[in-house]
Amino acid sequence: MDMLLNPLHRRHRLRDDIPVMPGAFPLVGHLPAIVCDLPRLLRRADRTLGSHFSLDFDPAGQLMTCLDPDAFALLRHKDVSSALIEEIAPEILGGTLVTLNGSAHRQARDGIKAAFLPSGLTEAGIGELFEPVIRARVQAWRDRGEVTILPETGDLMLKLTFYLMGIPGKDLPEWHRKYRQLLQLMLAPPLDLPGTPFRRGRAARDWIDAQSRQFIRDARAHAGPLRYKDMNKMQTGSTLHDDQTGVSALDGLGAQAPGASGRLLPEIWMLDGTKRVEQALARLLCAEDDGETELMAAMRYPTLHGGKRTRALLCPAAGALTDTPAYMLDLVGAAIEMMHACTLVHDDLPAMDDDVLRRGLPTVHVKFGEAAAILVGDALQAHAFLTLASLDAPGDIRIALVRELAQAVSAEGAAGGQAMDLSLVGKHVEVGRILAMHRMKTGALVRASVRMGALCTIVEDAAHAELYCALDQYSTCFGLALQVVDDILDATADKATLGKTPGKDAAAQKPTCASIMGLQAARQLVADLFRDAGDAIAPLGPRAERLAQILQRANAIC
Structure with a gap:
């Protein structure tokens, strides 16, 4: 044999209609060939089996392998999840770790993925954190001369992974040892x-499981109920939350990772x-x-x-101050966007601002007719309220949300502001009246x-008065700044920019x-307003980081 395959095992067999590579050894399967020359083994399997x-990893089972370039492209696609793969091929993936993909798993995975993107690792200073470890290991390889690259790099990656998780340096050898014992459990005979390796592997599995459970308990305790006075004590940024428990999927990692912030980058x-x-809008407004x-x-x-979805993003940014479920923020954000679109459609009408372009496209009344545009605005407003009224939330929360949105577009809000805007045409007025109109x-x-x-x-009551005061000051300054910027751009920008x-x-x-x-x-004035908005949320601490990031993005655009 020209590679480590069992010459006595030549029988071709299928598992779930997929051929199993012959040449497996008892107890260890194809592991010898995998360790010694994996690329060659894969080429042979591709040539002989497709x-x-x-x-075979007997007794641990079989590992399905796919070398089809189209499959790799599919797995790299942004919309492909483990749940979708399981739905396509449940007989292949059923009962495996890949299928454990509930909302909490997805959010934890996506959040960690964001932190592990190159930009996230760079911002967290991971290069500086890992450099001495990698330098020392590479120097050791040079001193030794001959290195078995696969085990050595695997060992290095394991050490770096544990280090990034925040495991203290003194505990790394123990984690490393337990992990290697756990790997032996895959190959050990059930004795x-x-x-025996089987007994040591099971003990290592139980030890790692206990450590992981403690890690989760610490994260849950860290992400417990939050009050305004506690916000400036938090040491982690806002994160994605478990839909069921409200527990942050990244708080534990962010709190313990040495040199890493654990927060999600703003662009992510x-x-x-x-x-x-x-996606919520597409579902709610079904074609x-x-x-x-x-x-x-x-x-x-x-x-x-x-x-830009600025208003829709402000909602989850404020929701990050608490343990608000993501699905609820999605629907509330969609309701806000429908109401915003309603105001824009009516604002563009010939009887109002009479504009023919919006976001680089013909306005609704130009494309569908003036009567249709009026109906679109009316229907979007109704659907916004229907969305809020249908939320899976206590009645007092739904009432508060409906009241808040209605107030925003009432005679004291957007409608009153539009009326004032029309009444000021052709007049010379003080800047104070313009600012009052913009606020509405x-x-x-x-x-x-x-x-x-x-x-x-969070109910708005005496206990949370300081929180809502800070949010009101932030949003008042930010909203006014956005409209002043719009005034400036109207006078200075071209059609493509606007x-x-x-x-x-x-x-x-x-x-x-x-x-x-x-x-x-x-x-x-815009610079002053942005500064005042940032000052307003400074007492809220790191949990208000997303509100600050939206402010920074708007400031950069301006």
Whole structure:
């Protein structure tokens, strides 16, 4: 034999209609060939059996192997999850670790994946953390001359993984030893006698299980009920939460990882949050519900075709202050986006701002007609309230959310601000009136977006008065800044940048902060507002990090 395969084992057999590679040894299967020359073994299996086959790890079972390039492309696709793979091939993956993929598993996996992306590792300073360990190991290899690369690199990766988990250096040898004993359990004959690899492997498994359970208990205790006065004591950033328990999937890692923050990078959670809200919008505004009209298609048009989703992201950013389930924040964020789209559709109507472009596309009344645009706005508003009323939440929370969103678009909010905006056309007014109008027309919905994220789990009462005061100050300053920026861009940006018609305010003789204060003073006002918004949430500590990150993103764009 030209590789370590059993010449007596030539029988071809199938497992779940997939061929098993012949040449396995008793007890150890194909492990000798795998350790000595895995690439050669895979090439032979591919040549003789095809791109799908199983390798034998007897008595641990078989490992299904796939060398099809299309399969690799599928597994790398962003929308492919373990649950989907199990659904496609349950007879292959049923009962394996791959299928243990509930919401908590997915969130923990996705959160950790974000932290382990190159950008996340770079920000956490992992290179500096690992450099001395790797340098020492490479130098040891040089001194030894001949190195068995597969076991050595495996040993190094195991050490680095334990180190990153926050296991103290003095405990690393014990973890390493237990892990290697656990691996022996896969190969050991089931002979349960003192001193045998089987007995040692089971003891190692129980030890690792006990350590892991303690790790989870510590994470749960760390992510317990939170009050305003405790927020500035927290040492970890906000994270994804378990849908069922509300326990953070990353708090333990973030609290213990040496030199690593454990937080999610802003671009990661913002992209994920945007995707989740857009998926919720697509479900809530189902295209199949159109019947004989185009109303649902027209409703999907302004909600699912672009947008920064700033308001929808403010909701989970505020929800990160508490243990709000992600699915609830998705639906509340979708309701906010539907209401925001409603205000934009009506704002673009000929009787209002009369705009033909929005987000670089024809406005709803241009594409579907003015009557349809009015109906789209009306229906989106109704669907926003229906979404909140149908939440799987206590009645008092649903009432609070509905009241908050209704207040934001009432005569004291966006509708009143739009009326004031129309009444000021062609007039010379003080900047104070412009700012009051902006607080109503734009700021009210921004304020509601922040407050609704908190209201999902924290009742607004005397015990939480300081929290809501901080959130109100943040959202008031942030919402006003966004509208002043819009005034500035209308006077300075082109159509491609704006996604809508530039210079309309001046053409319509509408007074704005830019026209009354001047561009330089308006820009300074924006800087001051962003600073004040950041100061407002500073007492909330690291749990308000996502609110601060949204502020930083908006500031960078401006």
